[in-house]
Amino acid sequence: MEHRYGIAVSPGIAIGPALVLDSEGVLISHRTVPPEQADAEVARLYRALDETAATARADRERMTARLGSALGNIYGAQQSMIESGWLREQIEVRIRAESYSAEYAVSRVIRDMVKRLEEVIALRTNSGASDARRSVTEFIDVERQVLSALLGHPGNPFANLTEPVIVLANDLMPSDTADFGPRTIHAFATESGGNTSHTAILAGALELPAVVGIGRFLTDVSGGDTVIVDGSEGVLVIDPDEETLAKYREKRAKLLTRQDRYEHLRDKPSVTADAVPVPIRLLGNIELAQEAAHCLDRGAEGVGLYRTEFLYLNKSAHPTEEEHYAAYASVLGTLGSNRPVVIRTLDLGADKFSSVSGAVANEKNPFLGLRSVRLCLRQRELFVTQLRAILRAGLLGDVRVMFPMISTADELRQCKTLLNDVKEELEYAGIPFKRDLRVGTMIEVPSAALLADVLAREVDFFSIGTNDLIQYTLAADRNNEHVANLYSPADPAVLRLIRMVVQAAQKEKEHGKRAFDVNVCGEMSGEPLYIPLLVGLGLRQFSATPRKIPEIKRVIRELRIPEAEEVARRALAMESASQVTSYLRDHLRKMLPSEAVD
Secondary structure, eight states, X not given: OEEEEOEEEEOOEEEEEEEETTTTOSOOOOSBOOGGGHHHHHHHHHHHHHHHHHHHHHHHHHHHHHHOHHHHHHHHHHHHHHHOHHXXXXXXXXXXXXXXXXXXXXXXXXXXXXXXXXXXXXXXXXXXXXXXXXXXXXXXXXXXXXXXXXXXXOSSTTTTOOSOEEEEESOOOHHHHTTOOTTTEEEEEEXXXXXXXXXXXXXXXXXXXXXXXXXXXXXXXXXXXXXXXXXXXTEEEESOOHHHHHHHHHHHHHHHHHHHHTGGGTTSOOBOSSSSOXXXXXXXXXXXXXXXXXXXXXXXXXXXXXXXXXXXXXXXXXXXXXXXXXXXXXXXXXXXXXXXXXXXXXXXXXXXXXXXXXXXXXXXXXXXXXXXXXXXHHSHXXXXXXXXXXXXXXXGSEEEEEEOSOOSHHHHHHHHHHHHHHHHHHHHHTOOOOTTOEXXXXXXXXXXXXXXXXXXXXXXXXXXXXXXXXXXXXXXXXXXXXXXXXXXXXXXXXXXXXXXXXXXXXXXXXXXXXXXXXXXXXXGGGOXXXXXXXXXXXXXXXXXXXXXXXHHHHHHTTOOHHHHHHHHHHHHTOSSHHHHHHHHHHHHHHHSTTSOOO
16 A cells, blocks of 8 residues: 555545556456466467567567667567566466466566566666666557557547556546546646646536545556545545545545535625625636536535636547537526626637647746637637627627737737637628627736726726736746645735735726626635635635535635634735735634644
8 A cells, every 4th residue: 555645636535446547548457367267368468578579579579670670679678678588477377377368467567567667767876767668668568559459449548448447647628527527536636736727627627526636646556456646635545455445434524524514605695794685796717618507516606717628639620610509508508597697718828739729839938828819819810700609609608708828918909909800701601699798807916916007997896817817926836846846825925916916807897887897717716715805805706616616605604704804914015925825724724713724
């Protein structure tokens, strides 16, 4: 049994067999077979090894003819490894002595060898370590090839799952997790990643327990091994013993009971405990159209952030206007015509790529490169297609459009100009659309926060995207576990920028004599710890992953505005994130003494 620790990004506990994506990419569903099947398993093993060796031989000949013997010999080394009598003997011994399936025996033998090589790497000099690292890569590649042959060269690893699994990988792209379903994927854990990566956000949306940024662990686990993912504490347990299994089963049952505790709040108003209660609007963040139902289930008053880039993933061509329209219509059909739906325009680039988007995947600094509205203004056909669909869908309900990653006033004005051009095109073509569509902008970079008073004159609402605002303010990549200690929502610099945005909006509301909403839609808005602080800063609208809404409502209904304002005043006077976080935890414990506060 081994415990590994990473970043908790989506709460919950899952127990089940591992599906290791870095090597086999398939589920080894049976670790053992009846002893009488040993001969058949050995025969399967030898057929798979022979097939894999033949493929390596053919690859060696082809690459030698094309690129010379030096590169061709790489495949020759793999061929020799696969044909090695020692390797075959070791795998066969596991099948016969321990009744392992052929697949599990292959994975276990090779993983044990890889683990020993990793220990050698840790002791050697750079030159000696490099040879060992190459051997590790070759062994894992051989494992992948042999398993693929044993399992009939499966394609999509999730297509034919017959039991729920826990996905383990070095890293996952949003396109990987887009196919995850809660009935077949119960959790995931990765070696890389950060707590606000979009993969982590999607895990929250799908309500899958997840831990990321664990560091190297994949060589210690094989497909089919029992693992535990604790997405609340950031723990991965590999091959747990019976005592540990019992402990986590009990913990999982208690966690489910705690979640049920808030269900009675679903239909209660989200208002403070003041003598004259102050209403706080709670909205849901969604990635996929079907998540709109989650918003209703958890008592959300609408959708505050509909991330639309997932329409572009796993596609061989751009989504059409009708595909956009159908997705938006589905959300509106679920929520009804009176609940707001804020559609954020395409936000690809940085850590989100699509083969058809036009985003540049190999930029040296993608978070500062061609992403979001910069990409849309460069690839205008993408932008126009989406804006047409949003304007048309506006007739179905309370639709609003929001532009992400705005960094200058000119950039925002270009987006508004293009929106007006699209309106004229629809008008000319006689296509019905919503003429008075409300327009908003995300506040995600410091320049936008500093220019909030200027931007407020251009739009109808703000939505503060705290995930990006934090990383750009603190110059800490939100996906990089090495600087996770710097990335903090409680940093005083971040709090001062949020206050600046709220003050600009309040001033615009007073001077402009119009409604002007300010929403918070980043992960910060879904954490009960920060709700008193944000309310004290003047925020009256939050948008979060639907499952977070009952817990947020619980905090709001115990909160009083003067108390929240005092929390904000004290926090703003502090000099470090650690001071603010400690203070907020103490306050929340006093406010909710019966609740566990992390």
